[in-house]
Amino acid sequence: MSDLELTAEVAWALATGGPWPDPADLDGDARFMALALREGLNGVGLASPNPPVGCVLVRAGLVIGSGVHTRAGDPHGEVMALRDAEARGEDPKGSTAFVTLEPCCHHGRTGPCTLALIQAGVARVVVGVRDPNPRVDGGGLAILRSHGVVVEEGVLGEACARFHAPFFKHIRTGLPWVTLKLALGSDGSLGPAGQTTQVTPPEVQRLAHALRRASEALVVGRHTIEVDDPQLTDRWPAPTAPHRSFARVVMDETGLVPPTARVWAPVAGQPVFRAVTNEPTPLRGVEDLHLPPEGRGCSLRHLLYELAAMGVGRVLVEGGGTLAGGFLSQGLVDEFHRFQSDLPACGPELILPIPTTWCLQASARWSTGRWEVWR
Numbered sequence: 001m002s003d004l005e006l007t008a009e010v011a012w013a014l015a016t017g018g019p020w021p022d023p024a025d026l027d028g029d030a031r032f033m034a035l036a037l038r039e040g041l042n043g044v045g046l047a048s049p050n051p052p053v054g055c056v057l058v059r060a061g062l063v064i065g066s067g068v069h070t071r072a073g074d075p076h077g078e079v080m081a082l083r084d085a086e087a088r089g090e091d092p093k094g095s096t097a098f099v100t101l102e103p104c105c106h107h108g109r110t111g112p113c114t115l116a117l118i119q120a121g122v123a124r125v126v127v128g129v130r131d132p133n134p135r136v137d138g139g140g141l142a143i144l145r146s147h148g149v150v151v152e153e154g155v156l157g158e159a160c161a162r163f164h165a166p167f168f169k170h171i172r173t174g175l176p177w178v179t180l181k182l183a184l185g186s187d188g189s190l191g192p193a194g195q196t197t198q199v200t201p202p203e204v205q206r207l208a209h210a211l212r213r214a215s216e217a218l219v220v221g222r223h224t225i226e227v228d229d230p231q232l233t234d235r236w237p238a239p240t241a242p243h244r245s246f247a248r249v250v251m252d253e254t255g256l257v258p259p260t261a262r263v264w265a266p267v268a269g270q271p272v273f274r275a276v277t278n279e280p281t282p283l284r285g286v287e288d289l290h291l292p293p294e295g296r297g298c299s300l301r302h303l304l305y306e307l308a309a310m311g312v313g314r315v316l317v318e319g320g321g322t323l324a325g326g327f328l329s330q331g332l333v334d335e336f337h338r339f340q341s342d343l344p345a346c347g348p349e350l351i352l353p354i355p356t357t358w359c360l361q362a363s364a365r366w367s368t369g370r371w372e373v374w375r
Helices: 008-015 028-041 077-087 113-120 139-146 157-163 165-173 202-208 222-228 300-309 321-329
Strands: 054-059 062-068 096-101 124-129 150-153 177-184 217-221 247-251 272-276 287-290 314-318 335-341 360-366 369-374
Touching: 008 202, 008 360, 008 369, 028 054, 028 062, 028 077, 028 096, 028 124, 028 157, 054 077, 062 077, 077 096, 077 113, 096 157, 113 139, 124 139, 124 157, 139 150, 157 165, 165 177, 177 321, 202 369, 217 222, 217 321, 222 247, 247 300, 314 321
Parallel strands: 096 124, 124 150, 177 314, 177 335, 217 247, 217 314, 247 272, 272 287
Antiparallel strands: 054 062, 054 096, 335 369, 360 369
């Protein structure tokens, strides 16, 4: 596949599972489903543990309303699109709803979207992919059809399934989606041991923050903190909504990271956690996640379950060759974002146990390297 040019738009697409279909290249139902997908992108990193369902309402070839789910407990994308149509002075009766995921049909913290669509008089519903949640799983489509609504499914189905893959994994396993990010030189190295090495230029580092904005938790190893002394904050520059809460997690099993490390400094909306296996001296403003030991560190699977219990749907593992190898060797990584420079980093080659079933999904170039996405 050919490389894309690494822009802010491309960075956000890659961080959210793309690249995504361009509505301008499509027509008919596919075009409007691509618009619904774009609407859904506005909910990534906000809706977890719920899916960021996007919806557009169309009548006579024109969009009369659009919406996305952005917070668990708030209205879903279909209801937001209906509200948007009302705000525009449009009547949704007789319109077609394009929804990235099957409308829900059960009562939770919100009412069923199927009922909202039926009561609004929507005549046709086009669905990208079915919802595997046992409380839905085809039931939403059946209810719509039983009320005379024309239903079609599978439009841009592969793209919609890829977009909602983090939610699907959570439904199947109870675990969050795990993205691994590493910056490597052309020699496959992170750089000399114990030394900060800038593999990517500042402009690419800023774009790489799209991965943090797409996630609700960031995990790094102790050695990354000791060598780089980072803050681990979300600094994505694009105009996408910031997190309500972005968890920063340091794997510091025995509490060796000093209290002067910058990562422990309080940041509004970005709480910091320390994953430990014993009872180290408490740190002011830092919550300890007590995990069972595993090998020479913490149980990574238990860490993921703890984060899932906090409502985290997407986790970014960033920094640390040992930590990256641990997640990969245990089969806990869902996708790998590799920032590969055309220049050597001049350190030992990092050998990663990448699954043989993975293949390159997308890539984007900058002047001295490229961003590759493997899954």
